[in-house]
Amino acid sequence: MKGRIVPANKEWIAEAGQMIRAGALVAFPTETVYGLGADATNGEAVARIFDAKGRPTFNPLIVHVLGLEQALIIGVFSPIARQLTEAFWPGPLTLVVSRVATSDVSDLVSAGLTTIALRSPDHPVARALLAEAHRPLAAPSANRSGHVSATRAEHVGEDIGDKAALILDGGQTFLGLESTVVSLVGDVPVLLRPGAVTAEAIEEVIGGRLARHEETGKRLTSPGQLASHYAPRAHLRLNAYDWQPDEAILAFGAIPQRPAHAFINLSESGDLVEAAANLFAALRALDASGAMSIAATPIPPNGLGEAINDRLRRAAAPRDQL
Ligand code: TXA
Ligand code: MG
Numbered sequence: 001m002k003g004r005i006v007p008a009n010k011e012w013i014a015e016a017g018q019m020i021r022a023g024a025l026v027a028f029p030t031e032t033v034y035g036l037g038a039d040a041t042n043g044e045a046v047a048r049i050f051d052a053k054g055r056p057t058f059n060p061l062i063v064h065v066l067g068l069e070q071a072l073i074i075g076v077f078s079p080i081a082r083q084l085t086e087a088f089w090p091g092p093l094t095l096v097v098s099r100v101a102t103s104d105v106s107d108l109v110s111a112g113l114t115t116i117a118l119r120s121p122d123h124p125v126a127r128a129l130l131a132e133a134h135r136p137l138a139a140p141s142a143n144r145s146g147h148v149s150a151t152r153a154e155h156v157g158e159d160i161g162d163k164a165a166l167i168l169d170g171g172q173t174f175l176g177l178e179s180t181v182v183s184l185v186g187d188v189p190v191l192l193r194p195g196a197v198t199a200e201a202i203e204e205v206i207g208g209r210l211a212r213h214e215e216t217g218k219r220l221t222s223p224g225q226l227a228s229h230y231a232p233r234a235h236l237r238l239n240a241y242d243w244q245p246d247e248a249i250l251a252f253g254a255i256p257q258r259p260a261h262a263f264i265n266l267s268e269s270g271d272l273v274e275a276a277a278n279l280f281a282a283l284r285a286l287d288a289s290g291a292m293s294i295a296a297t298p299i300p301p302n303g304l305g306e307a308i309n310d311r312l313r314r315a316a317a318p319r320d321q322l
Pocket of ligand 1: 030032033034035036059060061062092094096110113115116117139140141142177178179180181183192193
């Protein structure tokens with residue numbers, strides 16, 4: 001069943017919607033490129049996206065919604081954000097906004113950030129799938145990390161076909177270029193990624209200039225990375241085999257529960273997908289416990305372990321390096 005390319009007709013879209021609700025990954029066409037989609041409210045399904053992409057880090061993902069009504073449950077829309085959705089949604093414009101604190105979208109989708117990238121795709125198959133799934137869909141471009149984005153179902157099959165339960169074939173995508181990503185969380189709107197909607201078209205709507213992210217003075221290696229990541233207030237100690245009773249413990253696998261200030265096991269069974277799904281919520285909870293130090297037990301470096309360890313190393317680094 002894995003990687004099966006099927007026609008994007010009514011029956012298969014209904015089947016795909018059920019698979020999404022059951023936690024599977026489904027590749028689908030959007031007007032820009034194919035996306036590899038999962039239920040954005042299911043942390044383990046989202047973790048499987050990172051596994052499928054083969055990304056050594058957790059890059060925040062775009063969440064696809066039908067329109068502003070669904071987006072308002074997940075993100076906070078300023079008047080400018082609303083203006084942009086009126087002008088360009090549905091369409092290839094992704095808006096980065098603050099997350100609604102009570103949203104049930106997984107923390108892993110935005111890699112622990114308090115912001116979220118939202119877009120409403122303008123493709124009949126993507127829209128029908130959103131309607132069938134009754135869920136916001138987390139979906140990055142359906143290619144392995146570092147490869148070019150896929151514009152045909154066959155390309156998805158060749159690149160990550162074994163990772164998707166189903167690939168909905170909607171033919172060639174219309175635009176072939178990813179969506180434009182604009183951040184609306186700072187003082188001024190910032191273009192994080194040029195894409196199918198031009199900066200000029202956006203500037204016309206907002207009635208001013210769109211800052212380029214190189215100009216904002218933040219040291220970002222890629223949009224949404226590093227500088228704005230959640231960093232715990234507590235000191236984080238990695239590869240800990242032992243701990244003090246006043247430390248908060250981030251455990252993985254079969255770790256005996258000795259006295260500690262707080263104790264969370266990311267996955268007692270040693271499942272890296274489960275651990276990735278729990279990572280950001282666990283870090284926040286341990287930090288909120290008030291402990292001065294968080295001790296993390298070793299996490300294997302394979303598969304999603306690479307991204308989890310990368311994230312923990314960043315959280316443990318001195319603050320000025322974040
Ligand atoms: O056209 C597209 O946008 C395609 C289709 C499938 O929708 N999707 C896509 O997703 O290109 P992806 O994951 O390959 O790129 C998402 C971009 C990345 O540059 C990521 O860093 C940025 O959006 N991003 C996502 N969430 C963010 C956030 N909270 N803050 C800043 N940047 C964010
Ligand atoms: Mg991509």
